Amino acid sequence: MPLTPSQQLATLSEYLSARREAILLAWRTADRADPEQMTGRALTLGQFLDHIPPILDAYELRLRSRPGGADARTAEAEKKEEEVKHGLHRWQQGYRLKELVTECGHLHLCVFEELGRLGATHPEIEPATLLEAQRQLLRLINDTISESAAQYERMQQAEAASRVVDLQKALATMDEVEQRRGAFIQQAVHDLNNDILGVSMAASMVVHPHLAEADRARSVAVLQRATQGLSTMLGELMELARLEAGQDKRKLARFDAAALIAELCRGSQPFAQERNLFLRAEGPLRLAVEGDAEKVRRLAKNLLLNALKYTEEGGVTVTWGEEKENWWLMVQDTGPGMLPGASQSLKAGLQEATASAKESDEKSAAIKGETSQVLAAPGDTAPRTGPALDQPGEGIGLSVVKRLCELLDASLEIASSAPTGTTFRAVFPRRYGSPS
Numbered sequence: 001m002p003l004t005p006s007q008q009l010a011t012l013s014e015y016l017s018a019r020r021e022a023i024l025l026a027w028r029t030a031d032r033a034d035p036e037q038m039t040g041r042a043l044t045l046g047q048f049l050d051h052i053p054p055i056l057d058a059y060e061l062r063l064r065s066r067p068g069g070a071d072a073r074t075a076e077a078e079k080k081e082e083e084v085k086h087g088l089h090r091w092q093q094g095y096r097l098k099e100l101v102t103e104c105g106h107l108h109l110c111v112f113e114e115l116g117r118l119g120a121t122h123p124e125i126e127p128a129t130l131l132e133a134q135r136q137l138l139r140l141i142n143d144t145i146s147e148s149a150a151q152y153e154r155m156q157q158a159e160a161a162s163r164v165v166d167l168q169k170a171l172a173t174m175d176e177v178e179q180r181r182g183a184f185i186q187q188a189v190h191d192l193n194n195d196i197l198g199v200s201m202a203a204s205m206v207v208h209p210h211l212a213e214a215d216r217a218r219s220v221a222v223l224q225r226a227t228q229g230l231s232t233m234l235g236e237l238m239e240l241a242r243l244e245a246g247q248d249k250r251k252l253a254r255f256d257a258a259a260l261i262a263e264l265c266r267g268s269q270p271f272a273q274e275r276n277l278f279l280r281a282e283g284p285l286r287l288a289v290e291g292d293a294e295k296v297r298r299l300a301k302n303l304l305l306n307a308l309k310y311t312e313e314g315g316v317t318v319t320w321g322e323e324k325e326n327w328w329l330m331v332q333d334t335g336p337g338m339l340p341g342a343s344q345s346l347k348a349g350l351q352e353a354t355a356s357a358k359e360s361d362e363k364s365a366a367i368k369g370e371t372s373q374v375l376a377a378p379g380d381t382a383p384r385t386g387p388a389l390d391q392p393g394e395g396i397g398l399s400v401v402k403r404l405c406e407l408l409d410a411s412l413e414i415a416s417s418a419p420t421g422t423t424f425r426a427v428f429p430r431r432y433g434s435p436s
Contacts, residue, residue, distance in 0.1 A: 008129040010064035015118050017060055023114050024049055030106045037102060039095050042409040042429035044324060050089050051082040052107065058082070059140045063133060079140070080147055085356045087148030091155040092353035094406035100152060101145055108141040158349045250292040250407055252432055257296065257327060258287035261320050264300055272308055278315030279308070287320060289327050290431040291408060299404040302397050303331040303424050311335040311421070327430050332423040337416045347398065347414060354413040
């Protein structure tokens with residue numbers, strides 16, 4: 001007795017499930033063979049597969065479910081949730097949007113070809129049934145691209161929002177400096193809102209004979225801090241502009257990551273001592289890797305100095321090590337944790353991506369009997385109330401780190417809580433396929 005169309009779809013679902021490992025292997029092979037798909041080559045198998053297995057689970061469930069039934073609705077809801085998480089992770093892992101869309105195309109082709117092979121070897125499955133399965137596959141891939149890309153775009157918008165708030169805080173700082181300038185040094189010839197040099201000149205011109213020494217000292221201190229902070233922020237803006245314009249290219253060579261990070265920590269000890277903070281550096285004495293040493297140094301310096309700047313008590317611990325095909329750098333502070341402020345949306349996005357990636361990594365590791373390597377989020381992850389410690393440039397600095405990670409095919413993870421502070425972990429490939 002021939003199978004009904006519903007029975008044929010259910011049979012096809014079982015065949016696809018049995019061929020799952022082969023499909024995923026073919027997908028990874030095809031993606032790595034694509035010369036323009038560079039970022040995925042730095043990921044472990046679990047990181048690369050990400051939330052795709054649950055998406056395929058939902059596809060198979062839909063094939064064997066009654067159209068419009070409870071199982072079909074469940075499959076649709078689960079699929080959409082996993083698709084959103086997939087876009088979040090690809091943003092965190094430094095994928096370009098084109099890479100995200102292209103890898104979905106490779107997956108589509110691999111499942112499509114598998115359906116063709118199953119149709120050729122199983123004559124009991126009619127052409128009309130195969131056509132329906134292909135139609136459902138086309139819808140699956142279209143939804144995956146749509147939801148993943150939409151989430152990716154939302155995270156890019158969160159980055160941009162963080163930078164806008166930073167710029168607004170910087171403008172407010174300049175307004176405050178302008179008010180002090182008007183009160184104490186009316187002879188200043190440059191408008192501070194248009195020329196940062198005016199701030200430096202103002203600091204050197206506070207020599208009015210009738211100005212009280214206490215007022216003069218406070219004015220000089222304020223102007224010097226403003227000058228230093230705004231100059232740093234302008235430098236970060238210029239660096240971010242170069243990165244976003246694609247003007248910075250990575251220059252790959254062999255280097256000792258352990259020596260580079262240890263030297264950076266030694267050079268930052270005076271700043272830590274000035275703030276009465278400890279600065280510990282822990283890791284293997286040697287760590288030979290391939291990469292762009294200067295950009296790794298810039299990334300590590302940004303994370304380290306920001307951790308020292310926003311920590312009031314305790315200190316900062318910098319560690320590094322290797323795992324499988326990757327090496328990692330971790331910067332952990334004893335600061336107040338994630339506070340509402342300029343970079344909140346970007347930090348929150350990274351935190352959400354880290355927690356979701358850990359969940360996905362643990363599922364993959366459990367299947368293979370391995371241990372998850374994604375940064376563990378502490379128990380208390382709620383943002384703290386009270387005055388924010390964000391300063392101009394924090395959101396911009398974090399965006400610079402994120403862009404450097406993308407340039408280096410690295411992923412960025414964050415865990416933050418009030419009791420334990422904030423931890424950033426950047427995971428880099430130990431070697432690259434070819435320069436880009």
